[in-house]
Amino acid sequence: MAIKTQPVTVNLGPQHPSTHGVFRMRVMFDGEEIVDVEPVFGYLHRGSEKLAEERTYTQVVTLTDRMDYVSSMLNNHAYMLAVEKLAGIEPSPRGVWLRMIASELQRIASHLVATGFLLQDLGALGTPLIYAMRERENILDLFEMLCGARITNSYLRPGGVFMDAPDEFWPALKRSLVDILNTIDELETYLSGNEIVFSRTKGTAVLPPELLINASITGPMLRASGVDWDLRHRNPYDYYDKVQFNRILHTASDNYARYWVRVQEMRESLKIIHQCVEQIEPGPVRPSFDEIPRLIRPPVGDAYVAIEGSKGELGFYLVSDGGISPYRMHVRASSLINLTLLRDMLIGGLFGDLFVTFGSVDLNMGEVDR
Amino acid sequence: MIGLGLPRGFVVTLKNFIRPAVTEQYPDRRIGLFGAAKEAGMNPVRFLFSRPKESFKAFVGLATVPVAVKQSARFRGNEFVFFEDRCTACASCAKYCPLGIIEIVSVPGKIDAQEGESYKLEVFDIDIGRCMFCGLCVEACPYDALHMGTQFERSKYVRDSLVITKEELGAALKRPSSFYRPQFEEKTFDPFLEVIEDFHDAGRHERPSADELKRKWVDER
Structure with a gap:
């Protein structure tokens, strides 16, 4: 005998520990089943794009740190590539290798956070999250050696990075790469074959590829x-055409597939870092101030550069009117666009899968609202 | 292999259970009874009988020692290091700051500035309550007068006391970080132990003396 139910609306957030920031959802339930979802965001809006219009091109780097605060290096990278394209700056080779190493480390850190919090949302309270965070600390220590900060890095400058890596960085990097690989192996041992993870994530929130491409x-x-869409391979920026890595693909398109792709991508990032360390050569890390002054005045025009961020295509669109600051900056925030399919993922699902699905998108409210 | 996933997972957690902890204690670390005796330089048994009160404190975990935090040399702490003798009041730092929180007021020196005397710095305030420690001011400084500091314990009760003045900067302990200062990257220099007293040691360039400036700008013209 079916129990008769009536729909009830539940307000989740904005201050909810599972929403990865200040995100609010109005969810309508019919029993356990989700009938309707309405996302409400904008609680973390800081107007970064507007603030960029009254700062010089170098000063805007500090704003990009705060957009996606778990992958600040990647934000720095995307923004600097846009500035270099706009101003026609030729970067220094050593600076490019260094920022590639930094970006790949940041990608590992971001995927570790995504994996840890996905398992946290699954109900594995603490353990996987702490294991992932412990390894992320190693990476943040490396960033502290490179640029003196752990999260708000501001490491990149037009044409490279501001300072060469210190001597103690390279042995520490070598040690960390081994540690990270061990952690990924460990993560796969206790999660990728875990029956509870299987039963909770396999076959939930399946999205057809056509829908994903349309959105x-x-x-x-x-x-x-x-x-198969990876900008590092499809449209190589920097020296990504000089390194070899596999493209990680899965066909299931469910929550487990998203988790699996992230874990395997960490291994590919490690491979890329190894190749970068082999190919890096001594030299200046940025062009001298005679070639590129501190205050850049790019010619009138616009530039759009997108990189493969940790969450998707991360693009910066800059318009210059010939002045010292951008006339307009627009960010193609991958988190915001990945959020658009939330209704399709959730409707018809169960209440227990809501936060798992939400966690598998890997969004960051700092980037959604900017 | 279905069915083995859970036991394999528990083996991993068991392995992690016995590995050493990575947590760092801050600001103090408990030393216990034996540690306290070692601190006092005594045999534990003698320590127990000669100082029963302290022994009890150590036993219940009240005896602590401060811990030095692991930092890298480039750490951008929130205590700025400023050498007034190196500063020419060019205000590059104020112009380069993304938030505009550095206030500089300078007046020409005794004689006219063009005749070889540098500008005199009257006000140099950093509103550290709004600072985000990006380090762009340090990068902009052409004479290595301003450095990021390695210290970070600077909490205050009142917002107004977060503005660091020139006098406060001058009196503070000068432990510069090696952020954007490659001269401090040498192995012999430890930014957490050594204090730079003399402003000559802090920079890449020697600041010309008043006589040299006068010769350059006045006598040779």
């Missing part, structure tokens, strides 16, 4: 559906 979803979410 312009990018990143691990798209690759989990079997679409």
Whole structure:
């Protein structure tokens, strides 16, 4: 005998520990089943794009740190590539290798956070999250050696990075790479074969690849559906054409596939870092101030550069009117665009899968609201 | 292999259970009875009988020693290091700051500035309550007068006391971080132990003396 139920609306957030920031959802339930979802965001809006209009091109780097605060290096990287394209700056080779190493380390850190919090949302309270965070601390220590800060890095400058890596960085990097690989192996040992993880994540929130492409979803979410789209391979920026790595694809397009793609991508990032360390050569890390002054005045025009961020295509669009600061800056925030399919993922699902699905998108409210 | 996933997972957690902890104690570390005796330089048994009150404190975990925090040399702490003797009041730092929180007021020196005397710095305030420690001011300084500091314990009760003045900067302990200062990257220099007293040691360039400036700008013209 079916129990008669009536729909009830529940307000989740904005101050909810499982929403990865200040995000609010109005969810309508019919019993256990989700009938309707309405996302409400904008609680963390700081107007970064507007603030950029009254700062010089170098000063805007500090704003990009605070957009996606678990992958600040990648934000720095995307922004600097846009500035270099706009101003026609030729970067120094050593600076490019260094920022590639920093970006890949940041990608590992971001994926570790995503994996840890996904398991936290599954109900594995503490353990996987702490294991992932412990390894992320190693990476943040490396960033502290490089640039003196752990999260708000501001490491990149037009044409490279501001300072060469210290001597103690390279042995520490070598040690950390081994540690990270061990952690990923460990993570796979206790999670990728775990029956509880299987039963909770396999077959939930399945999205067809056509829908993902139509909604312009990018990143691990798209690759989990079997679409081979990685900007590092499709449209190589910096020296990504000089390194070899596998593209990680999965066909199931469910929550487990998204988790699996992230874990395997960490291994590929490690491979890229190893190749970068082999190919890096001594030299200046940024062009001298005679070539590129501190105050850049790019010619009138616009530039759009997108990189493969940790969450998808991360693009910066800059318009210059010939002045010292951008006339307009727009960020193609991958988290915001990946959020657009939230209704399709959740409706018809169960209440218990709500936060798991939400966690598998890997969004960051700092980037959604900017 | 279905069925083995859970036991394999528990083996991993068991392995992690016996590995040493990575947590760092801050600001103090409990030393216990034996540690307290060692601190006092005594045999534990003698310590127990000669100082029963302290022994009890140590036994219940009240005896602590301060811990030095692991930092890298480039750490951007929130105590700035400023050498007034190196500063020419060019205000590069104020112009480069993304938030505009550095206030500089300078007046020409005794004689006209063009005749070889540098500007005199009257006000140099950093509103550290709004600072985000990006280090761009340090990067901009052409004479290595301003450095990031390695210290970070600077909490205050009142917002107004977060403005660091020139006098406060001058009196503070000068432990510069090696952020954007490659001269401090040498192995012999430890930013957490050594204090730079003399402003000559802090920079890449020697600041010209008043006589040299006068010769350059007045006599040779």
